[in-house]
Amino acid sequence: MTTQHSVIVGIDLGDRYSHLCLLDAGSGEVIEESRIATSREAFGRRFSGAEPMLVAIETGTHSPWVSRILKDHGHEVLVANARKVRLIYGEGRKTDKVDAEKLARLARLDTRLLSPIEHRGESSQCHLALVHSRDALVGTRTKLVNHVRGTVKAFGARLPKCTAQSFHHKAAEYLPQELVAALGPVLETIRVLSERIREYDRKLEKVADELYPETRLLRQIHGVGALTALAFVLTLEDPSRFAKSRQVGPYLGLVPSTDQSGGSDPQRRISKHGNELTRKLLVNCAHYVLGPFGEDSDLRRHGEKIAARGGKNAKKRAVVAVARKLSVLLHRLWVTAEVYEPLYNASRRGCQAA
Numbered sequence: 001m002t003t004q005h006s007v008i009v010g011i012d013l014g015d016r017y018s019h020l021c022l023l024d025a026g027s028g029e030v031i032e033e034s035r036i037a038t039s040r041e042a043f044g045r046r047f048s049g050a051e052p053m054l055v056a057i058e059t060g061t062h063s064p065w066v067s068r069i070l071k072d073h074g075h076e077v078l079v080a081n082a083r084k085v086r087l088i089y090g091e092g093r094k095t096d097k098v099d100a101e102k103l104a105r106l107a108r109l110d111t112r113l114l115s116p117i118e119h120r121g122e123s124s125q126c127h128l129a130l131v132h133s134r135d136a137l138v139g140t141r142t143k144l145v146n147h148v149r150g151t152v153k154a155f156g157a158r159l160p161k162c163t164a165q166s167f168h169h170k171a172a173e174y175l176p177q178e179l180v181a182a183l184g185p186v187l188e189t190i191r192v193l194s195e196r197i198r199e200y201d202r203k204l205e206k207v208a209d210e211l212y213p214e215t216r217l218l219r220q221i222h223g224v225g226a227l228t229a230l231a232f233v234l235t236l237e238d239p240s241r242f243a244k245s246r247q248v249g250p251y252l253g254l255v256p257s258t259d260q261s262g263g264s265d266p267q268r269r270i271s272k273h274g275n276e277l278t279r280k281l282l283v284n285c286a287h288y289v290l291g292p293f294g295e296d297s298d299l300r301r302h303g304e305k306i307a308a309r310g311g312k313n314a315k316k317r318a319v320v321a322v323a324r325k326l327s328v329l330l331h332r333l334w335v336t337a338e339v340y341e342p343l344y345n346a347s348r349r350g351c352q353a354a
Contacts, residue, residue: 010104080114220340286322297342
């Protein structure tokens with residue numbers, strides 16, 4: 001705890017109602033157990049004017065706005081990482097009342113047991129919602145495109161290869177006549193989705209240029225566009241949170257998880273912690289860097305070296321390695337504001353050899 005509090009509160013946030021447990025910080029005795037409506041008004045009434053308390057909540061849908069309201073009323077807030085508080089999510093006897101008390105007792109014992117996180121600001125959250133909304137439309141369009149292709153194949157025909165943006169034009173030309181009634185409306189929906197996605201792209205480009213000029217530093221890398229740069233900046237929000245750029249990879253879940261015990265230390269898949277969409281965008285950039293249109297760079301050479309080792313899933317490991325290295329490089333450019341040199345490491349090694 002950064003300051004001493006006489007009362008510690010655990011709140012189990014529910015969609016309609018939230019359960020509270022208030023503990024005496026000294027004795028650990030339960031002072032109050034109650035529930036309130038999960039609304040801004042109810043939280044404002046309950047915590048406005050109360051003495052400053054230490055409040056522990058879990059990450060979830062409502063935790064961002066709840067934490068902001070509690071802080072506005074002068075309380076210290078701990079947002080527990082729900083994935084790491086096994087004492088709560090792995091408990092056989094699990095109720096909202098019990099969870100609220102456990103959050104309070106863990107906060108009283110040692111706040112580090114909650115693996116607390118810091119929610120991003122409201123403005124960043126709003127702009128990140130734009131990125132997620134665009135991604136939702138892209139996912140819907142992909143499902144519809146696959147539906148059309150699969151249905152046409154079932155009738156012995158095949159649609160030509162094309163981009164998702166031009167799919168509704170190309171598919172209409174090759175659509176079997178007997179499927180026009182069934183798939184015509186789907187193609188129209190795909191057309192509308194593509195228009196909406198382009199609108200989101202223009203909005204995100206404008207937001208990146210006008211409100212987040214630091215994204216220009218990140219877009220120096222060939223293959224990193226406004227979408228990825230903006231998502232990266234909004235996810236990290238403050239680059240000074242990381243003492244070293246190498247810490248960004250683990251934060252975004254791009255390093256292997258560990259399960260070491262005794263002499264056993266098996267190789268595992270990446271942890272996939274952190275923001276899923278930002279991780280996916282970085283992986284997509286890595287595919288581009290290693291693809292036919294990627295320019296010669298340290299990133300590309302690093303991936304090619306890993307892929308050349310061969311073995312099972314060598315190319316997949318190369319993509320993940322490039323995505324991880326890319327996250328480190330993006331943070332480095334953000335912090336230093338340096339001009340990006342694609343072959344910086346290669347030229348330095350050449351000078352040393354000479």
